[in-house]
Amino acid sequence: MNETTEPPAVKLTGLTKSFGANRVVQPLDLEIRQGEFFSILGPSGCGKTTLMRMITGFETPTGGSVELDGKNVDAVSTKSRDLNMLFQSYALFPHLSVYENVAFELRVRRTAKREIDTRVREALELVRLGAFAERKPAELSGGQRQRVALARAVVGRPAVVLLDEPLGALDQKLRKEMQFELKRMQREVGITFIYVTHDQEEALTMSDRIAVMSEGRVLQVASPTEIYDEPASRFVATFIGSCNILDGVVDAQGTGVVVPGVGAVPALVPAGAVPGSGVALAIRPERMSMRAVGASATVDGVRATLVERAFLGDEWTFHVRLETGAVMTVSVPSGETAAELGSIADGAAVVLSWSAAAARVLPAEASATAPASAPATSALKGAAA
């Protein structure tokens, strides 16, 4: 097949789902490419699982359609769709060996014995459990059981594997290891993975592309770097990584931004911005710089007061309060500059600066769907209150 004419692995058109009067997936269009590691990222309850279940056919859409590899599957049962789903609760058969757990589906399908053996051994090699074929699930660690479940999901070589928060039950260290492992495995088998998570770091680590979801809507589909550097909305900016938001107004010339109570601040205003219109400026903490100043000195930058700092090993994080009362976060990689800043006393006057390119201008949408606007990193939780 010619690559340029290859149909998407999954194509959703106007797909929507209501439970009674409650519409949990809003009409949604999405294309997932062949061989892609595609993540669906959003807070708990935003409709991720419901969306996955409509792709698999476990759930009947209220409207819209699903295509797999260019073919409409609305009338095709789950069993006959060329996909497999890995759930968070990956129940293995406790009385069967690892080998038989992985072979189970192929046996049900009456695959030839020699073929089963080849495929099961390949799948176990893929998840690096070749030496564990004869063990029972109870004789494995949580991470190993997870790998068995993954081998079972890919052994039938489906075109698409859907993974719904599969690492949720693992501890933090194992999760991190498995993130890299999953990505490696996906590359090796070349199967399209659709990965559901509420963990932004997980999505950034593994994905070719990410769809950010909120309240049943897909807000942005882009690569991890685009999602981080060019968030399309306030919700995406604050949900992915930590981000300072300043509410402002486009100036009379339409070329700058004025923040009430602060004044003109650096920002790259898109051409055609309407003077006087409200905007939100999104500035990543690592793209802001800070220096100490005498309280009466004239300064080029935004005045603030240092409220609190935390040393995180690889970086320092500072909370500063603007004269408007807004609290912002500045992070500085460890080193001489950071050490110097770290010796500034709480309550001292500082000046913040950033380049125009660092301040992304976003529409000043109502922030009802955004998470609480605390820019705090976890180490400083509560400090911004």
Ligand SMILES: Nc1ncnc2c1ncn2[C@@H]1O[C@H](COP(=O)(O)OP(=O)(O)O)[C@@H](O)[C@H]1O
């Ligand atoms: N079978 C169902 N009946 C009624 N409401 C449901 C059902 N399944 C999910 N929901 C509701 O749909 C919304 C989205 O749920 P879900 O898709 O599980 O979200 P997520 O996976 O993102 O956490 C939630 O408000 C949930 O309560």
Ligand SMILES: [Mg+2]
């Ligand atoms: Mg879910």
